[in-house]
Amino acid sequence: MTNALPSGLDRTALYAVLDSYLAALKARDPSRVSWGETVRNSENNVALMLGDGLWNTITDLGPYDLRFADPLTGQVGLFTTVTETDDLSACSLRLGVDRKGRIVEVETIVVRQLDSGIRFEPQAFERKPVMEEIVPPSARVSRERMIALADGYFSTLERNDGTILTRIHPECNRIENGLQTTNNPEFFTSVAHLGCEDQLRLGNYIYDDRLRARHYPLVDEERGLVLATAFIDHSGRIGDYTLTDGTKVTSPLRRPHSFYMLELFKIRHGMIEQIEANFITVPYHMPTPWDAWR
Known part of the structure; x- marks a missing residue:
């Protein structure tokens, strides 16, 4: 069971929550996000405090934008890329949203190839x-x-x-x-x-x-x-x-x-x-x- 069921928000509203989150992330300012009272947050399968991890290091958000939403369960997701200084990484993101449009779940994967056991090259982040x-x-x-x-x-x-x-x-x-x-x-x-x-x-x-x-x-x-x-x-x-x-x-x-x-x-x-x-x-x-x- 997720922390977000159900939101009652449609696709447009869920995408708006996603865009607001991404703008705050790019600005490295978690205070700009509308958070729920209890937020479950992980990056690369480790529970983190809000504002830690990628929030400290992101320098750019790439143009690749494969997004999707589930209005029934209040979930919205994204496949994109992020840059940390000079290192480009594939990134996946899932947000759980409550009835008030507040984020209550964040699950993120950042594929930092500098830390990876298997390097995938050449990468191509293109629309499909x-x-x-x-x-x-x-x-x-x-x-x-x-x-x-x-x-x-x-x-x-x-x-x-x-x-x-x-x-x-x-x-x-x-x-x-x-x-x-x-x-x-x-x-x-x-x-x-x-x-x-x-x-x-x-x-x-x-x-x-x-x-x-x-x-x-x-x-x-x-x-x-x-x-x-x-x-x-x-x-x-x-x-x-x-x-x-x-x-x-x-x-x-x-x-x-x-x-x-x-x-x-x-x-x-x-x-x-x-x-x-x-x-x-x-x-x-x-x-x-x-x-x-x-």
């Missing part, structure tokens, strides 16, 4: 019309089905053995930390040369031991978007393994660690059509403060 398009009512599915499709994707990733537990559009692509990691022959791993479903059907991600702490706080039914938060745990125990087509490969992840992520799924006609995620590496099995707050 598919993520912004309104889904016609005839192509929509229920909120529950949208969440089930996103959750099925995570279940497919967990100890990935080639079994597909969701529905994926043949032309689906995935963006991670500003880089396309499907159908990308320029990426350093060969798995990125394949499409979303082909990667999974071959069992490439068998080293993803657990997809845990899955939550789906925002469903933008009009745009067919589901925002998920989750962790991927990697024990590092798997070395060489065999894909479902008989190809022998070696895991690139040989140490215990976890990924913490905000991941956005585009769903149309009951299929995942596009995925965008920002994630960071955190200590193995790191808990989240949001479990205690929900």
